[in-house]
Amino acid sequence: MKKRLNVGSLQKRGAGSISSQDTGVRRLLIILAAVIVLFSILQPEVFLTKDYIVSMLYLFPEFGILALGMMLCMISGGIDLSVVSTANLSGIVCCSILVRMVPENAAPGLAVAMLLVSILAAVLVGVCGGLLNGVLISKLGIPPILATLGGSDLIMGIALAFTKGSSISGLPPILSNVGTHHIFGVLPVTLVVFVICALIVAWRLEKTTYGYKLFMVGSNAKASRYAGVDNDKIIIQTYVTSGILSAVAGVLMCARFNSARAGVGVSYTMQAILISVLGGTDPNGGFGTVRGVTVAILILQVLSSGFNMFPFLSNFYRDLIWGVVLILVMAYNHVSNLRKLKKEREALQIK
């Protein structure tokens, strides 16, 4: 059952027709609209203000970028549990470079140059983390869930040992100035970073042979192997991409907190998986879209920001509701897939 659906979605992708993925995105858009309308009616004087909307747009890119990486790994049929560890270690490397290299009253030019260097170093850390995961999965054949679990502990361990468990603070203002800047006062820099990441990932998935091969590997690794795809290379590329995206998210986190510490945002792993699945990515591999994931991120951000408006609801309700949403979405997808399969079968019998 699983195989047939996946191959079907692949064929439809190739034909470029209006396919089932668009109904999935449409469904998510309807949910998003419903949630926005609900909160606008309940608390119009808070929810519809400019500040509230800007704060939502400012906050979601962090775990949104992590979710993009998670989606890529899930499309390949795996999962990346090390996103937060990689983000933490990248953030720590970035911050410690900034702390050491930028003197108190540095010229703006030097500060910007050092910022670029530190971001580059962070991305390099992400590449290394991704490379580790990718090699363990493809060359050694360790199942992704274990390889990234071990990789996560290893990377987090390095981060903990490097900082001795304490946080790095006293950063030069340049990072947080750039990271929390709002272009023209309304457009957060984080949002711009997210849009760039999303566009690049979407382009890689939909327009390059890498993307096509990734879908093939995720749908059926054996078949793609016999079709001449270098599965190992594709998998390593995927996890390296996820590592780079994690590093970017890590730098954004540091900019927001204006410090770096191992263990910040551990719950983001769960959120990234949730968003990825909610956005229609098939956890068995072979299917997923950037559009779906983006809408899913927006839904979750609106939900959690919306809940913040009600003081009597503690933050813990968010976990509860996200869990319920995840299970409901998976159940709904399952039921609608069964129905579609039945219809296909009936159509075949008529012929």
Added chain:
Amino acid sequence: MRFKKLFKRNEFYVGITIVALSILIQIRSGQFFTGNNFVDLARAMIIPGMLTMGVMMQIISGGIDVSFPAIAMLSMYTTVKVALSIDFQGSMVFMFLFSTMLGLVMGLMNGALVCWLKLPAFIITLGTGSIFLGFMQAVLKSRNIGILPKPMRVLSKTYLLTAHNETLGISSSLPFVFIFLIVAVALTSFLLRYTMLGRGIYALGGDRDACQRAGYNVNAIQMFIYGTMGALAGFTGLTRAVLMGSCQPTSLIGYEMTCIAAVVLGGTRISGGHGTVYGTLMGALLLTMISNSLILLGVPTYWSKFVTGLLIIIGTGMSAYQALQQRKKLAGKYPVEEEKQV
């Protein structure tokens, strides 16, 4: 021939690591082979030992559950809260029964979802775990409870034996609940080794279709496994509260990864179908030693995470690499890849 087989087993290498580590600690600190250290280790083994029995059965069957710490915490908290509110004075048996039943219900929910949705159990239980935890923290507004109900206080002060350490002037006591660990291990061994259900669990992990065609009811086995995990988690949760002498509702967050690591380190294959009770116990012992005794080596505690990660990668990498080599040998020049599973 038997020796050659021995060298291929994960359990063998884990055993060697345990022996080497204990000798190293003994040389560095002189405090490893002492009565009180053994009692401390045994005490620290109770919770991971009990939980890994359930986790191992799940992984053997090809499944996985990351919601069991949430189940354990929710059952524990609810039981303690209920007992306090009715000022319960009766037997501890009823409290354990209550907690176990709560866990069982939650475990069966997991099982039903896994059977019905046929999606990776990891993601389903991630969702349900988030629900259980959210329910406890948001709806029940969980807080630390310092004073336990009287039966629990009595049980937590019941000891099997006490070991004194003359050189350090400290003594450690082995709590009564250590017996639960022994019972859990014995029951699991019996189930896996001597019952048809145990065979079915291995068969399900080895090949789902073959298991079904051999006449097993796959869904029933899965329901049994997830139900057992839930019940075990409920029971262990309350044991944990007894052991700590207080009810700390969030104390098990993140424990699922430690348990999975211990099980996998002990030679259980995550793809299912392989695994032994003694291997799992050794895996749990190794991780317990690392978190407990690394400090005796003079290694700062913040390295323990790094060592754990390294052990997971080496432990799983070795068996995975051997399997890969074997497949290559079998398939000649063209290695056939197994489908990767989450």
